[in-house]
Amino acid sequence: MLYKSTRSNKKATATAAKVIKQGLAEDGGLFVPESVPTLTLDEIKALCNESYPVRAATVLSKFLTDYTYEELLADCKEAYSETSFVGGAAPLVNIHDQFESLELWHGPTAAFKDMALQIMPRLLSRALKKTGEERTALILVATSGDTGKAALEGYKDVPGIKIMVFYPVDGVSRVQKLQMATQTGSNVNVCAIRGNFDDAQNGVKVIFGDKEMAQKLDEKGYFFSSANSINWGRLAPQIVYYVSAYCDLLSSGKCKLGDSFNVCVPTGNFGNIFAAYLAKLMGLPIGHMVCASNRNNILTDFLRTGTYDRNRDFYLTMSPSMDILISSNLERLLYFTAGSEKTAAYMKSLKETGCYTVDKEILDAIRANFSGYYTDEADTAKTIHDTFKAYGYLADTHTAVAIHAAEAYVAETGDTRPMVIDSTASPYKFANNVYRAVSEKDAASELEALDALSTETKTEIPYPLAGLASRKVRFEQVVNKDQMAQTVLEYLDN
Numbered sequence: 001m002l003y004k005s006t007r008s009n010k011k012a013t014a015t016a017a018k019v020i021k022q023g024l025a026e027d028g029g030l031f032v033p034e035s036v037p038t039l040t041l042d043e044i045k046a047l048c049n050e051s052y053p054v055r056a057a058t059v060l061s062k063f064l065t066d067y068t069y070e071e072l073l074a075d076c077k078e079a080y081s082e083t084s085f086v087g088g089a090a091p092l093v094n095i096h097d098q099f100e101s102l103e104l105w106h107g108p109t110a111a112f113k114d115m116a117l118q119i120m121p122r123l124l125s126r127a128l129k130k131t132g133e134e135r136t137a138l139i140l141v142a143t144s145g146d147t148g149k150a151a152l153e154g155y156k157d158v159p160g161i162k163i164m165v166f167y168p169v170d171g172v173s174r175v176q177k178l179q180m181a182t183q184t185g186s187n188v189n190v191c192a193i194r195g196n197f198d199d200a201q202n203g204v205k206v207i208f209g210d211k212e213m214a215q216k217l218d219e220k221g222y223f224f225s226s227a228n229s230i231n232w233g234r235l236a237p238q239i240v241y242y243v244s245a246y247c248d249l250l251s252s253g254k255c256k257l258g259d260s261f262n263v264c265v266p267t268g269n270f271g272n273i274f275a276a277y278l279a280k281l282m283g284l285p286i287g288h289m290v291c292a293s294n295r296n297n298i299l300t301d302f303l304r305t306g307t308y309d310r311n312r313d314f315y316l317t318m319s320p321s322m323d324i325l326i327s328s329n330l331e332r333l334l335y336f337t338a339g340s341e342k343t344a345a346y347m348k349s350l351k352e353t354g355c356y357t358v359d360k361e362i363l364d365a366i367r368a369n370f371s372g373y374y375t376d377e378a379d380t381a382k383t384i385h386d387t388f389k390a391y392g393y394l395a396d397t398h399t400a401v402a403i404h405a406a407e408a409y410v411a412e413t414g415d416t417r418p419m420v421i422d423s424t425a426s427p428y429k430f431a432n433n434v435y436r437a438v439s440e441k442d443a444a445s446e447l448e449a450l451d452a453l454s455t456e457t458k459t460e461i462p463y464p465l466a467g468l469a470s471r472k473v474r475f476e477q478v479v480n481k482d483q484m485a486q487t488v489l490e491y492l493d494n
């Protein structure tokens with residue numbers, strides 16, 4: 001299996017190892033496989049009795065053909081171990097007759113980014129060997145909180161890689177700060193900067209683009225790499241849990257082999273829901289895909305009108321991981337629906353005007369598979385409250401956006417097939433807002449909201465967030481934003 005850019009009509013030439021190491025294609029496009037491998041119903045049936053790591057290695061081996069099955073299985077067993085994902089990697093939990101919650105947050109940071117970031121660093125580590133790279137990869141991340149922590153947990157102690165995370169000193173929550181400051185691992189570093197998230201992100205961009213820095217790194221035996229969410233190494237592992245969910249629907253008798261099911265995905269960058277689409281193209285019997293957005297409803301508008309227009313107000317919501325105006329992975333769907341030439345033209349228009357409109361037949365083809373719904377702040381809180389009171393199911397803010405969207409889809413279409421709703425974060429990750437929605441009271445502080453939520457709902461605080469205040473703080477460095485490059489170099493010398 002070889003890979004090509006979404007914006008090029010040239011033949012595919014890149015191996016999986018190369019695309020995982022490189023991230024973005026030379027022309028600025030995203031890497032896509034030259035064809036979609038098939039997954040037969042017999043293969044799916046055989047996976048029903050297998051563990052998550054076996055399901056993952058089986059699906060990944062169809063895409064990463066320059067990795068052996070044994071390599072992939074070894075990596076999947078480590079990534080999705082019982083110690084990292086207590087109780088299993090992607091359990092399907094019943095909400096009511098029609099809705100099932102696919103809980104993707106049982107990993108080490110209690111959010112769904114772990115599903116990809118626990119395996120991707122291992123794939124990168126092997127990619128370095130496979131491409132003859134002798135230098136150590138230095139991953140630089142600017143974070144507003146959650147991605148940084150998930151990356152730290154993913155890359156910690158992975159051979160051939162070091163990681164450094166910058167965050168705005170006053171721009172992350174107390175819980176997020178504690179999570180990063182207490183990070184374990186011998187190849188990790190965390191540094192706060194005096195500035196906001198944009199300063200941190202710009203700082204990292206400048207360092208990435210600085211030839212002199214690259215030279216200095218090279219002399220020390222390093223090169224820069226990124227943990228970007230458009231990397232194929234992050235996308236491919238997300239296909240797995242849709243297959244796994246179907247296996248679980250078969251095992252519980254909710255579906256018979258060949259019956260289709262729908263999915264509803266709380267969407268930001270369009271990575272998670274695009275993985276569902278790929279699973280469907282492989283042969284998984286997915287019916288309809290519901291794309292759920294919060295008040296930043298650019299995707300809802302796109303799926304309804306065919307126009308993607310980022311010239312609009314940006315809102316901060318209680319589902320911050322979906323506060324996004326550029327859904328990068330949508331480019332992959334455009335490629336599969338409209339081809340490389342049109343995709344390149346749409347992306348050019350997006351860059352120049354912030355806007356593009358797809359042809360009617362392309363919109364029709366997309367709408368045959370996808371519908372967009374959005375949930376405002378009041379309905380998000382109400383859904384958390386009502387879902388807990390009616391079914392005893394405690395949803396986080398992102399999951400609640402999706403539950404509400406799924407309800408709207410079912411009400412509008414009358415579609416009665418089983419609906420798998422991606423649950424992308426533990427309710428404890430957003431304990432303040434979840435506690436307020438459930439109890440209609442405010443907790444005294446963010447840390448206290450964890451205990452208050454646990455007492456109120458009689459549920460347990462997940463291990464990544466329990467006992468946070470008593471862990472050993474390892475990283476306390478704060479620097480000015482113009483000292484970031486120097487801080488990187490000092491870290492490499494230590």
Ligand SMILES: *Cc1c(COP(=O)(O)O)cnc(C)c1O
Pocket residue numbers: 111112113146266267268269270271272273321322398424425
């Ligand atoms: C990243 C994230 C999302 C959005 O996923 P995309 O793949 O970017 O669409 C949704 N919920 C949570 C909690 C996330 O961290």
